[in-house]
Amino acid sequence: MTPTTTQDDHASLLDRAISGLNYALLGMGCLFLLLMMAHITVDVIVRFGFNGAMVGTLETVSFYYVVLAVFLPLGYVELKNEHIRVDLFVQMMPGWAQLALYILACALGLVFFGMMTWQSSLDAIRSTARAETIMSNFLFYIWPSRWALPVGFAGICLAILSNLLRAIRHRQAP
DSSP states (O other), X not given: OOOOOOHHHHHHHHHHHHHHHHHHHHHHHHHHHHHHHHHHHHHHHHHHHSSOOOTTHHHHIIIIIHHHHHHTTHHHHHHTTOSOOOOTTGGGSOHHHHHHHHHHHHHHHHHHHHHHHHXXXXXXXXXXXXXXXXXXXXXXXXXXXXXXHXXXXXXXXXXXXXXXXXXXXXXXXX
């Protein structure tokens, strides 16, 4: 006898997959934050302790660490419902109105971040094709960091979808 899968099982599997992906992106964002701290610390030690210089610290921090640390965890923040919300008046509404507004907000969020995912993907593809660099004292490629935006935006799209489906299943806005 094989167990049957229910709609809740599929939803739970989807929620776990989206959550797992966004936790992985959060972990990567944290890793880049730690690398940035270490890189800057070593640069300060070399500069003031040994009167030397580490070439490329500013570029690496600006074009890689910061971008990756900011954009990759976006979906995790959405999953936890920790983005800024202004819900002073919504809290006074009945539950059905709160749910309706939440569904509308999620739909708008999916459209907006879907468009951001699409456009940033096109930009990343163009940047990769050109092997985009910046003016510097050395050859510094920035095209790899361009991929953080579509990945982060896709993560937040999936998180919005997961939160939306959960709200509909439970018939309650978070």
